[in-house]
Amino acid sequence: MIGRVIKSTGSWYIVQVAEQVISARLKGKFKQDELKLTNPIAVGDWVKLEREANQETAVISEILPRENYVIRKSTRKQHFSHIIASNLDQAILVITMKKPRTSLGFIDRFLVSAESFRIPALLVVNKMDQLEGEDEAEWLQDIHEIYEPLGYPVIEVSALKETGLKEKFLSLIQGKSSLISGHSGVGKSTLLNALVPEARQETKEISGFSAKGVHTTTFAELFTLPEGGDLIDTPGIKEFGILDVEDNELSHYFPEMRKYLGQCKYNNCTHINEPGCVVLKKLEQGFIHPYRYQSYVNILHEEDSHR
Numbered sequence: 001m002i003g004r005v006i007k008s009t010g011s012w013y014i015v016q017v018a019e020q021v022i023s024a025r026l027k028g029k030f031k032q033d034e035l036k037l038t039n040p041i042a043v044g045d046w047v048k049l050e051r052e053a054n055q056e057t058a059v060i061s062e063i064l065p066r067e068n069y070v071i072r073k074s075t076r077k078q079h080f081s082h083i084i085a086s087n088l089d090q091a092i093l094v095i096t097m098k099k100p101r102t103s104l105g106f107i108d109r110f111l112v113s114a115e116s117f118r119i120p121a122l123l124v125v126n127k128m129d130q131l132e133g134e135d136e137a138e139w140l141q142d143i144h145e146i147y148e149p150l151g152y153p154v155i156e157v158s159a160l161k162e163t164g165l166k167e168k169f170l171s172l173i174q175g176k177s178s179l180i181s182g183h184s185g186v187g188k189s190t191l192l193n194a195l196v197p198e199a200r201q202e203t204k205e206i207s208g209f210s211a212k213g214v215h216t217t218t219f220a221e222l223f224t225l226p227e228g229g230d231l232i233d234t235p236g237i238k239e240f241g242i243l244d245v246e247d248n249e250l251s252h253y254f255p256e257m258r259k260y261l262g263q264c265k266y267n268n269c270t271h272i273n274e275p276g277c278v279v280l281k282k283l284e285q286g287f288i289h290p291y292r293y294q295s296y297v298n299i300l301h302e303e304d305s306h307r
C-alpha cells in the first residue's frame with residue numbers, strides 16, 4: 001500500500017493511508033538515496049509500506065520519488081543532510097509587524113531558500129488586529145510594495161480574531177500542500193489551530209501512543225485541512241538552507257535580478273562592483289528595490305564567511 005508520512009519521531013513514522021493513520025518503521029536495510037541524509041524519510045514523503053504480522057504497524061520499503069523538498073539551514077557550500085519536508089506546492093512565511101517584527105532580511109532569506117528549492121512562496125502577515133500607528137502602517141505598505149510585484153502574494157490575517165482566514169487565505173491553501181514557517185511567536189500554532197480545529201487534539205493522541213521524542217518541537221508535522229489540502233508545520237525550524245550555489249548564481253533566486261542576467265558585461269558577474277553590470281544599473285534606475293539588493297549583498301557575504 002501507499003501512504004504519506006505525516007510525522008516523524010526519528011525511529012517511527014506516522015503514515016496516513018487513505019483514512020487511516022499507521023505507525024511504521026524502516027526496513028532494516030533501507031537503501032539511502034543520493035542526498036546522503038541523516039534522516040532518510042521526511043514529512044510529506046509518499047512511501048510504499050506493508051503491514052506487519054500484528055496488523056497494527058507497518059514496514060516502509062520504498063520512498064516514492066520526491067517532487068521537491070526543503071532541507072535544514074546550512075551554508076551554501078556545505079553538504080546538506082537534514083530533510084524537513086517534501087512534495088510541497090508552496091511555502092508560507094508567517095510574519096508580524098511587532099512582537100517580534102520580522103526583518104526584511106529574514107523574509108528575503110526565506111524567499112531565496114524557496115526559490116532555490118523551486119517552491120512558490122507567499123507571505124502571511126499575522127496579528128493584523130494589533131496594527132496601530134504610522135510606523136507600522138509604513139512597514140505593512142513596504143511589505144506589499146516590495147513583495148507583490150515580485151510575485152509573492154501578501155495576505156493579511158489575524159489568527160487570534162480569525163479574520164482574513166476563511167476569505168483569501170483559505171482559497172490560497174485549499175487543495176495544496178503548504179509548508180508553514182516563521183519566527184517563534186508569530187502565531188503559527190494559533191493559525192494552525194484556527195484552520196485545523198483538531199490539530200491540537202491530534203498532536204496529543206499521537207504522542208500518547210508512540211515512543212518518546214514524539215512531542216519534541218523540532219519535527220515537522222502534516223495536518224489535513226477540513227476543506228482539503230494540508231499544512232506542514234515546522235516548529236522550531238526558523239530557516240531553511242539554500243541549495244548549493246556559486247556567487248554568480250545567487251542572483252538567479254532574486255526574480256527582479258533574474259530577468260537581467262546574461263546582460264552584464266562579464267558572465268560571472270556578482271553584481272557588486274563589476275563594470276558593465278546591468279543589475280547595478282537597474283538598481284540605480286529604481287527597478288530593483290534597494291532593500292532587496294542589500295539582502296542580496298548580505299546573503300552573498302554571509303555565505304562567503306562560512307566557507
Ligand SMILES: Nc1nc2c(ncn2[C@@H]2O[C@H](COP(=O)(O)OP(=O)(O)OP(=O)(O)O)[C@@H](O)[C@H]2O)c(=O)[nH]1
Pocket residue numbers: 126127128129130157158159160161182183184185186187188189190191235236
Ligand atoms: N494580537 C494577536 N496575537 C496573536 C495572534 N496570533 C497569535 N497571537 C499571540 O501570539 C503569541 C504566540 O502565538 P503562537 O501561536 O504560540 O506562536 P508560534 O508561532 O506558534 O510560536 P512558537 O510555538 O514559539 O513557534 C500568543 O500569545 C498568541 O495568542 C493574532 O492574530 N493577534
Ligand SMILES: [Zn+2]
Pocket residue numbers: 264265269270271272274276277278279280
Ligand atoms: Zn552584474
